[in-house]
Amino acid sequence: MASSRTALVLFFFASMLGAVALRGADFGTVPWALSRASGLAAFAVLTASMVMGLLISTKAGDGILSRPFVFDMHQFLSVASLALIAVHVGSLLFDRLFGFTSLSVLVPFLYPHEPLAMSAGIIAAWLTAITTASFWVRSRIGQKRWRTLHYLTFLAYLGGLGHGIFAGSDTELPFVYWGYVFSAAAVTALTALRITGYRQAQVRKAPRPSPTPGGMERGAA
Amino acid sequence: MAAPRYQSARFAIAGVLAASVIAGTVYFAEAAIPPGTGAAEGSTSATIQGTPGQAAPQATTARRSRSS
Numbered sequence: 001m002a003s004s005r006t007a008l009v010l011f012f013f014a015s016m017l018g019a020v021a022l023r024g025a026d027f028g029t030v031p032w033a034l035s036r037a038s039g040l041a042a043f044a045v046l047t048a049s050m051v052m053g054l055l056i057s058t059k060a061g062d063g064i065l066s067r068p069f070v071f072d073m074h075q076f077l078s079v080a081s082l083a084l085i086a087v088h089v090g091s092l093l094f095d096r097l098f099g100f101t102s103l104s105v106l107v108p109f110l111y112p113h114e115p116l117a118m119s120a121g122i123i124a125a126w127l128t129a130i131t132t133a134s135f136w137v138r139s140r141i142g143q144k145r146w147r148t149l150h151y152l153t154f155l156a157y158l159g160g161l162g163h164g165i166f167a168g169s170d171t172e173l174p175f176v177y178w179g180y181v182f183s184a185a186a187v188t189a190l191t192a193l194r195i196t197g198y199r200q201a202q203v204r205k206a207p208r209p210s211p212t213p214g215g216m217e218r219g220a221a
Numbered sequence: 222m223a224a225p226r227y228q229s230a231r232f233a234i235a236g237v238l239a240a241s242v243i244a245g246t247v248y249f250a251e252a253a254i255p256p257g258t259g260a261a262e263g264s265t266s267a268t269i270q271g272t273p274g275q276a277a278p279q280a281t282t283a284r285r286s287r288s289s
Binding site (some may be wrong): 029030032033034036037038040041045069072073076080081084087130172178 | 225226227228230231238241242243244245246247248249250252275
């Protein structure tokens with residue numbers, strides 16, 4: 001376990017060194033193409049992760065998929081989306097046309113082009129990082145705090161969707177456009193199911209008023 | 222250390238994702254190069270940076286279309 005952690009840390013620093021060494025190299029259109037491809041893949045995986053998470057909380061997947069499998073995939077897809085976001089952001093640093101800097105891809109509102117949509121993407125990436133990291137501190141922060149923190153995923157999803165639609169260069173491509181529509185429809189439908197299910201559970205939990213003649217008045221007040 | 226559950230599913234997803242990103246990169250990189258401009262020989266970034274030539278306006282337009 002310790003050796004794999006050391007290997008990961010070494011790999012991270014080697015990647016950083018490699019990136020710095022290659023920063024001045026000219027890769028033509030490849031970084032921009034890689035950024036577009038990884039950005040779209042990151043959004044698709046984020047959607048899949050959201051769907052898995054909502055399948056757990058709504059219990060809509062029960063009977064079709066096993067709960068441990070759905071939870072495992074939810075967690076794995078969160079990490080995968082974060083990795084793809086890292087590729088999406090990192091490859092922009094090698095693009096010569098748009099002039100991204102290390103700071104402008106990490107800090108919102110620094111990049112002048114489409115500042116709102118770009119910042120939505122940056123904030124969404126940070127929120128995805130925070131919620132993904134929270135899987136590993138769940139026992140430390142407690143279930144209630146973890147659940148509250150996990151609601152940030154909805155903001156991350158909305159930020160990612162807005163970023164893709166308004167800052168992305170490929171929204172006009174049919175498969176991208178319909179991908180956004182399908183993603184938004186799936187997440188909205190499951191979120192609606194989640195909210196209605198939660199309300200129904202709250203109603204079931206609430207104590208019923210006693211069927212006394214005064215019950216109506218108390219209920220009305 | 223015990224092997225994580227659903228290892229094969231994870232590998233399959235990771236493989237599909239890697240293949241998709243590579244395919245997407247090739248697709249977008251080829252789409253950015255206008256045919257018959259000579260840009261395919263590796264001069265795309267030079268044309269984007271403003272080196273005189275016919276490919277420059279087309280390549281720049283293709284890549285700058287992000288906000289449209």
